[in-house]
Amino acid sequence: xxxxxxxxxxxxxxxxxxxxxxxxxxxxxxxxxxxxxxxxxxxxxxxxxxxxxxxxxxxxxxxxxxxxxxxxxxxxxxxxxxxxxxxxxxxxxxxxxxxxxxxxxxxxxxxxxxxxxxxxxxxxxxxxxxxxxxxxxxxxxxxxxxxxxxxxxxxxxxxxxxxxxxxxxxxxxxxxxxxxxxxxxxxxxxxxxxxxxxxxxxxxxxxxxxxxxxxxxxxxxxxxxxxxxxxxxxxxxxxxxxxxxxxxxxxxxxxxxxx
Amino acid sequence: xxxxxxxxxxxxxxxxxxxxxxxxxxxxxxxxxxxxxxxxxxxxxxxxxxxxxxxxxxxxxxxxxxxxxxxxxxxxxxxxxxxxxxxxxxxxxxxxxxxxxxxxxxxxxxxxxxxxxxxxxxxxxxxxxxxxxxxxxxxxxxxxxxxxxxxxxxxxxxxxxxxxxxxxxxxxxxxxxxxxxxxxxxxxxxxxxxxxxxxxxxxxxxxxxxxxxxxxxxxxxxxxxx
Ligand SMILES: Nc1ncnc2c1ncn2[C@@H]1O[C@H](COP(=O)(O)OP(=O)(O)OP(=O)(O)O)[C@@H](O)[C@H]1O
Ligand SMILES: [Mg+2]
Numbered sequence: 001x002x003x004x005x006x007x008x009x010x011x012x013x014x015x016x017x018x019x020x021x022x023x024x025x026x027x028x029x030x031x032x033x034x035x036x037x038x039x040x041x042x043x044x045x046x047x048x049x050x051x052x053x054x055x056x057x058x059x060x061x062x063x064x065x066x067x068x069x070x071x072x073x074x075x076x077x078x079x080x081x082x083x084x085x086x087x088x089x090x091x092x093x094x095x096x097x098x099x100x101x102x103x104x105x106x107x108x109x110x111x112x113x114x115x116x117x118x119x120x121x122x123x124x125x126x127x128x129x130x131x132x133x134x135x136x137x138x139x140x141x142x143x144x145x146x147x148x149x150x151x152x153x154x155x156x157x158x159x160x161x162x163x164x165x166x167x168x169x170x171x172x173x174x175x176x177x178x179x180x181x182x183x184x185x186x187x188x189x190x191x192x193x194x195x196x197x198x199x200x201x202x203x204x205x206x207x208x209x210x211x212x213x214x215x216x217x218x219x220x221x222x223x224x225x226x227x228x229x230x231x232x233x234x235x236x237x238x239x240x241x242x243x244x245x246x247x248x249x250x251x252x253x254x255x256x257x258x259x
Numbered sequence: 260x261x262x263x264x265x266x267x268x269x270x271x272x273x274x275x276x277x278x279x280x281x282x283x284x285x286x287x288x289x290x291x292x293x294x295x296x297x298x299x300x301x302x303x304x305x306x307x308x309x310x311x312x313x314x315x316x317x318x319x320x321x322x323x324x325x326x327x328x329x330x331x332x333x334x335x336x337x338x339x340x341x342x343x344x345x346x347x348x349x350x351x352x353x354x355x356x357x358x359x360x361x362x363x364x365x366x367x368x369x370x371x372x373x374x375x376x377x378x379x380x381x382x383x384x385x386x387x388x389x390x391x392x393x394x395x396x397x398x399x400x401x402x403x404x405x406x407x408x409x410x411x412x413x414x415x416x417x418x419x420x421x422x423x424x425x426x427x428x429x430x431x432x433x434x435x436x437x438x439x440x441x442x443x444x445x446x447x448x449x450x451x452x453x454x455x456x457x458x459x460x461x462x463x464x465x466x467x468x469x470x471x472x473x474x475x476x477x478x479x480x481x482x483x484x485x
Binding site: 054055084091094095096098100103104105106108115116119120148150151164165168 | 368370371373374375376377378379380381382384388389392393396470471472473
């Protein structure tokens with residue numbers, strides 16, 4: 001962790017009942033850095049992204065983004081649990097794309113992408129639409145603007161979800177296994193879009209994925225999780241080709257056998 | 260049967276339709292107010308809504324009606340009889356409707372609220388722009404059933420001398436002495452209204468499903484969505 005880190009986890013722990021999910025976890029991510037999180041099922045990867053999105057609270061420890069403490073705020077000189085207003089102010093820079101897309105079925109594609117820019121950022125309808133059209137073009141769905149989400153394939157829905165996330169101009173983009181619900185071909189389309197995003201923007205990316213080729217292409221660093229701790233952290237070439245830890249070696253072997 | 264008696268039945272029909280229509284509007288209001296209040300973050304609000312829904316679901320609508328019409332005047336509140344009827348019916352149907360609203364809101368997947376949070380919507384925006392438009396679609400079929408229940412319950416008001424279809428039927432029966440024909444007429448009268456309401460609700464159901472881009476099978480009365 002360095003002073004310049006945009007995101008910091010400091011001694012973060014989380015239990016669900018007796019199940020210790022994160023165990024005194026500390027790490028940092030620099031602004032603009034692309035970090036991939038890998039590790040066996042249940043090792044806490046999703047929990048980390050959900051905490052950054054303020055969807056899950058840690059039991060203890062501190063998480064900051066640009067120096068702002070996510071879950072606590074100063075009130076009359078003491079730190080108190082953050083209220084909705086504080087959460088909204090720290091959430092402004094962050095957004096997340098989910099494994100199950102979670103498009104709003106009650107809005108057509110274009111409105112899925114313009115809704116937050118208009119009602120959260122306060123853009124005019126015209127501005128928001130122009131930007132949405134650009135983004136939908138970028139993800140290759142300019143012709144689906146008037147479609148209902150229910151009428152799109154999974155891959156198309158996920159690409160709309162990416163456009164929707166980018167429309168609020170995030171500084172931090174969280175991606176949780178965004179292709180694992182998709183057939184390989186559709187997954188490839190989505191990953192291509194994300195490569196584009198990585199190339200054409202400076203957004204910080206935290207990415208849980210088992211698509212190793214993709215992780216190699218876009219990441220600056222790969223974090224290997226096991227039982228709520230980071231057991232190895234290295235650039236992709238190093239971590240994938242010469243893993244140090246026995247658990248990492250075993251995990252990568254099982255991934256390769258799967259694919 | 261003389262023309263005057265036919266007119267009586269027509270008048271009665273009108274009162275029944277008024278009771279059903281006003282009762283539905285006011286009942287919907289109670290249902291949303293109480294259903295959403297039961298999901299409030301504030302315990303007191305939840306408590307009041309809980310007391311209302313559990314209380315009025317346990318009370319026969321007739322008892323509420325007698326209360327409003329015969330007991331309240333004793334306490335110095337004289338309600339217009341039609342309004343008393345509408346109020347009694349809608350308090351009752353609203354308590355059932357509140358459960359429908361609550362259930363429908365809770366049926367919206369958590370992922371929808373999380374996605375709205377990830378886009379930094381306010382609490383109210385999440386409700387108003389994401390949750391409610393989806394929940395309403397789930398409410399339409401059970402609301403259709405409640406509407407028919409409401410129609411049937413309107414017959415109770417004849418017991419407090421409101422001149423609805425059932426009340427006028429009794430008058431016609433007394434005047435003509437033809438019990439079988441009169442009750443057959445009522446059967447047809449309520450049956451036709453119920454059928455029209457059912458068809459209307461199916462139309463609403465189809466539109467609601469279409470708003471989520473769901474396919475609807477053709478045919479008015481098939482009405483199943485997938
Ligand atoms: N809301 C919850 N309630 C109870 N347990 C939970 C909850 N969320 C997560 N867990 C548990 O916490 C552990 C870590 O979950 P998490 O989803 O972070 O793992 P993951 O690394 O993302 O796994 P996967 O690769 O399967 O997605 C798991 O054992 C999971 O069962
Ligand atoms: Mg996960």
